Amino acid sequence: MKDIVERIKVKFPVAAVTFQRKDLTFITVEKKHGVEAVTYLRDVEGFTHLVILTAVDWLEEGEFQLTYLLNNPQAKQDMGVRVRIDRENAEMQTAHHLWPALVTYEQELNEMFGISFPGSPRQGVPFILDESWQGPPPYRRDFDTKQYSEDTYFPRPGRTKIDPAEHMKKKLYPEAE
Amino acid sequence: MSLKDVLMPFTAWGNLFKEPVTVKDSRNVEAAPRYRGFHVNDVDTCIGCGTCEEICQNAAIDLVEVAGRDAKEGDSGLRPMIDYGRCCWCALCVDVCTTRSLGMSNEYKWVSSDPEDFRFVPGVDEKSWNDNNKGYFKMDGYDLYSTERVEMGELHPEERDKSFVEMIQGFSKEQAQKEADRCVACGICTATCPAHMGIPQYIEAIRNDDLEEGLRILYETNPLPEICGRICTHKCETVCSLNHKGDPLSIRWLKRYIADQIPESKYKEILETENITKNGKKVAIVGAGPAGLSAAHYLALMGYEVKIFEVQEAPGGMTRYGIPEYRLPYEMIDKDVDYIKSLGVEFQFGTRVGVDVPLETLEKEFDAVFAGTGLHLGRSTRVPGSDHKRVYQAIDLLRDVSYGKEIDLAEKVVVVGGGNVAMDITRTIARLQNKKFGKVNVTATCLEAEGSMPADDEEVIEAREENATIDPGWGPQEIIVENGEIKGLKVAKCLRIFDDEGRFNPSMDMENQKVFEADMIVESIGQAMDISYTDNIKEKLTFGPRGRIQVSPDFQSNIPWLFIGGDIIQGPDVIHGIANGHKAAKGIDKFLKSK
Numbered sequence: 214m215k216d217i218v219e220r221i222k223v224k225f226p227v228a229a230v231t232f233q234r235k236d237l238t239f240i241t242v243e244k245k246h247g248v249e250a251v252t253y254l255r256d257v258e259g260f261t262h263l264v265i266l267t268a269v270d271w272l273e274e275g276e277f278q279l280t281y282l283l284n285n286p287q288a289k290q291d292m293g294v295r296v297r298i299d300r301e302n303a304e305m306q307t308a309h310h311l312w313p314a315l316v317t318y319e320q321e322l323n324e325m326f327g328i329s330f331p332g333s334p335r336q337g338v339p340f341i342l343d344e345s346w347q348g349p350p351p352y353r354r355d356f357d358t359k360q361y362s363e364d365t366y367f368p369r370p371g372r373t374k375i376d377p378a379e380h381m382k383k384k385l386y387p388e389a390e
Numbered sequence: 391m392s393l394k395d396v397l398m399p400f401t402a403w404g405n406l407f408k409e410p411v412t413v414k415d416s417r418n419v420e421a422a423p424r425y426r427g428f429h430v431n432d433v434d435t436c437i438g439c440g441t442c443e444e445i446c447q448n449a450a451i452d453l454v455e456v457a458g459r460d461a462k463e464g465d466s467g468l469r470p471m472i473d474y475g476r477c478c479w480c481a482l483c484v485d486v487c488t489t490r491s492l493g494m495s496n497e498y499k500w501v502s503s504d505p506e507d508f509r510f511v512p513g514v515d516e517k518s519w520n521d522n523n524k525g526y527f528k529m530d531g532y533d534l535y536s537t538e539r540v541e542m543g544e545l546h547p548e549e550r551d552k553s554f555v556e557m558i559q560g561f562s563k564e565q566a567q568k569e570a571d572r573c574v575a576c577g578i579c580t581a582t583c584p585a586h587m588g589i590p591q592y593i594e595a596i597r598n599d600d601l602e603e604g605l606r607i608l609y610e611t612n613p614l615p616e617i618c619g620r621i622c623t624h625k626c627e628t629v630c631s632l633n634h635k636g637d638p639l640s641i642r643w644l645k646r647y648i649a650d651q652i653p654e655s656k657y658k659e660i661l662e663t664e665n666i667t668k669n670g671k672k673v674a675i676v677g678a679g680p681a682g683l684s685a686a687h688y689l690a691l692m693g694y695e696v697k698i699f700e701v702q703e704a705p706g707g708m709t710r711y712g713i714p715e716y717r718l719p720y721e722m723i724d725k726d727v728d729y730i731k732s733l734g735v736e737f738q739f740g741t742r743v744g745v746d747v748p749l750e751t752l753e754k755e756f757d758a759v760f761a762g763t764g765l766h767l768g769r770s771t772r773v774p775g776s777d778h779k780r781v782y783q784a785i786d787l788l789r790d791v792s793y794g795k796e797i798d799l800a801e802k803v804v805v806v807g808g809g810n811v812a813m814d815i816t817r818t819i820a821r822l823q824n825k826k827f828g829k830v831n832v833t834a835t836c837l838e839a840e841g842s843m844p845a846d847d848e849e850v851i852e853a854r855e856e857n858a859t860i861d862p863g864w865g866p867q868e869i870i871v872e873n874g875e876i877k878g879l880k881v882a883k884c885l886r887i888f889d890d891e892g893r894f895n896p897s898m899d900m901e902n903q904k905v906f907e908a909d910m911i912v913e914s915i916g917q918a919m920d921i922s923y924t925d926n927i928k929e930k931l932t933f934g935p936r937g938r939i940q941v942s943p944d945f946q947s948n949i950p951w952l953f954i955g956g957d958i959i960q961g962p963d964v965i966h967g968i969a970n971g972h973k974a975a976k977g978i979d980k981f982l983k984s985k
């Protein structure tokens with residue numbers, strides 16, 4: 214894997230490399246080289262299979278991290294290409310022309326993280342959320358799930374809530390005011 | 391409600407004549423072993439802390455009362471009820487559960503036509519999967535909160551055994567916030583704290599780095615936070631939810647952290663006590679121990695003029711004249727007391743009520759009296775030889791050390807007793823011997839066997855670290871005196887301490903005896919009270935078991951103007967004294983307002 218990384222480095226800058234396992238390596242490249250990197254790995258280095266495209270919300274750092282996980286079926290090796298993008302203007306070039314499956318991944322990230330992939334065919338088309346979804350993208354870490362469910366779904370009649378500490382006060386030391 | 395909401399249910403009618411798509415499951419296969427099905431709860435282990443309710447992002451859980459389970463210390467008696475109309479089977483509740491009582495069976499198929507059936511209390515309501523032990527349970531190797539305490543810095547034994555410098559170093563801001571972060575804010579501890587302190591609330595203040603708010607919360611129930619933050623018996627920690635899966639929260643050190651960060655000069659401003667309107671009434675307090683100080687503090691806040699009469703030369707009671715300085719530096723007592731003084735509370739030291747001032751005088755000059763005089767008479771073993779002049783009482787020696795008096799220290803000392811007071815005197819003697827002779831030779835012995843000594847484990851461990859010998863499980867028989875000099879303490883192996891009726895009645899194995907060599911003996915087997923100041927009004931008081939004066943829940947005696955609290959009523963520990971003093975202050979206020 215080391216030599217693959219060396220060969221990539223000749224082509225464009227690689228910000229970080231993690232040799233996770235013998236058969237698994239991660240590289241981090243700038244956003245503008247992201248699609249180029251996966252194209253190169255697919256066409257030249259034999260990473261012909263796309264395993265997954267996912268995102269991680271680095272809220273505190275104001276960034277999303279995209280990971281394109283690629284597999285080389287011959288060499289039985291995986292390579293993850295990580296790209297950091299701005300969280301405010303969450304946008305990434307589409308790579309759906311490389312693998313048709315990316316249409317679905319990009320659609321999912323669009324819906325769940327609010328990351329847009331201009332030119333990708335199903336951007337804005339509901340994926341697993343239905344048309345009535347009114348909240349912000351729910352996989353963003355600042356999405357307050359509990360608040361959303363409390364605001365959106367009416368409470369079932371007959372439900373009561375008892376606070377343990379208050380309950381113990383009432384039962385065990387009612388004299389305290 | 392919008393029109394859409396009204397019409398919404400009717401849109402379903404559109405499906406009325408469609409072919410149903412329900413498929414009958416004829417295979418009836420069981421779910422995978424770790425499948426997340428309906429919850430199970432070991433309701434005897436569950437403590438009703440509500441952490442599962444708190445974490446559930448779908449608000450699917452309510453803590454509810456269940457038949458036959460009452461609130462008790464460490465258990466709210468409530469149990470989680472789950473609404474499966476909301477549950478998404480994420481299992482966060484299972485992962486966070488503080489007791490690991492909550493899990494999920496792998497049963498997910500269950501049909502009922504009544505939607506209300508899908509809301510039940512796992513483990514309480516009869517369900518076919520209650521005994522199913524497949525499903526999802528939290529695995530080892532990860533936790534949603536840290537199960538380990540943030541370590542507290544301590545002086546090494548070599549550094550501490552020559553000096554009385556404070557051993558425990560206190561948290562830094564980072565450490566305090568990290569420790570505060572572990573709190574699940576269930577509030578189970580509050581009921582157990584004798585003063586019912588707002589524990590989760592002040593811990594939250596630490597998390598928010600709002601220590602002024604923290605101080606305000608402390609003072610609602612406890613006017614001695616520097617003292618308690620160091621030496622409280624911290625019963626709260628024994629019931630802390632986190633104790634079930636790891637270390638309990640360091641509640642005591644967190645309290646200390648708040649008080650330590652704020653200088654006393656800012657207290658009045660923060661606690662908004664710069665202007666107190668006086669109500670013209672006067673209360674006398676006998677004893678400047680925790681109980682008296684607490685009563686004085688709350689009475690002063692209510693506008694009473696308060697005067698404390700105290701035999702000793704300085705305030706604090708046993709916290710100053712008993713507890714050694716390496717556990718509680720005197721300036722920390724002063725900090726707590728200086729603030730109480732700044733509220734206008736007056737002190738008259740060197741005055742023994744009943745001798746220098748009769749109680750009757752206080753009755754005449756004040757509207758009410760609170761007595762918190764503590765336990766100051768040492769108890770003797772009364773074994774032969776115990777009347778020798780080199781047989782001392784632990785509390786007398788500790789008081790002398792507090793006064794800075796040189797005690798007539800011997801090179802070989804035996805301490806009789808296995809409680810915390812015994813450990814305090816043992817460790818004090820170790821330090822003094824080290825200073826004076828350059829070596830330690832002190833042995834503490836008690837009736838209780840190793841592992842069941844009344845002292846806290848850490849006290850025993852630390853005493854040993856400081857080179858004291860702790861040899862428990864022996865009953866004193868005789869102090870051997872030759873030519874007027876003490877030679878040692880003869881002991882016999884203690885077989886048991888209580889008889890079949892559970893009475894204190896130790897029995898010894900007389901075949902198994904030995905002598906601890908010593909030229910000085912210290913007895914530390916308990917303290918008694920001296921309430922001779924009540925002698926003239928004795929017949930009007932009612933006495934309960936062990937000669938204790940009976941008081942109402944407001945700590946009022948049968949003599950309406952006389953309120954009594956602290957060690958002579960309940961405890962003995964500082965926090966009971968504080969709680970008693972607070973309640974008595976409210977009781978006095980009630981009494982004087984109704985007069």
Ligand SMILES: Cc1cc2nc3c(=O)[nH]c(=O)nc-3n(C[C@H](O)[C@H](O)[C@H](O)COP(=O)(O)OP(=O)(O)OC[C@H]3O[C@@H](n4cnc5c(N)ncnc54)[C@H](O)[C@@H]3O)c2cc1C
Nearest residue numbers: 677679680681701707708712743763764956957962963964
């Ligand atoms: C060695 C030792 C170690 C201890 N360690 C701890 C500990 O780690 N944690 C803990 O919580 N508790 C500890 N305690 C217990 C704790 O100190 C007491 O429970 C607490 O101080 C009781 O408060 P109080 O106000 O009831 O009585 P005290 O603190 O005893 O105060 C009573 C005051 O009244 C004064 N007084 C008595 N008679 C008269 C009179 N006639 N006229 C005027 N003044 C009078 C006394 O001089 C004294 O100052 C310890 C006790 C001892 C002896």
Ligand code: SF4
Nearest residue numbers: 436437439440442487
């Ligand atoms: S978190 Fe666990 S112990 Fe606490 S109430 Fe829920 S099930 Fe019971």
Ligand code: SF4
Nearest residue numbers: 446477478480481483
């Ligand atoms: S499994 Fe998840 S959704 Fe269901 S009750 Fe537990 S925390 Fe709530």
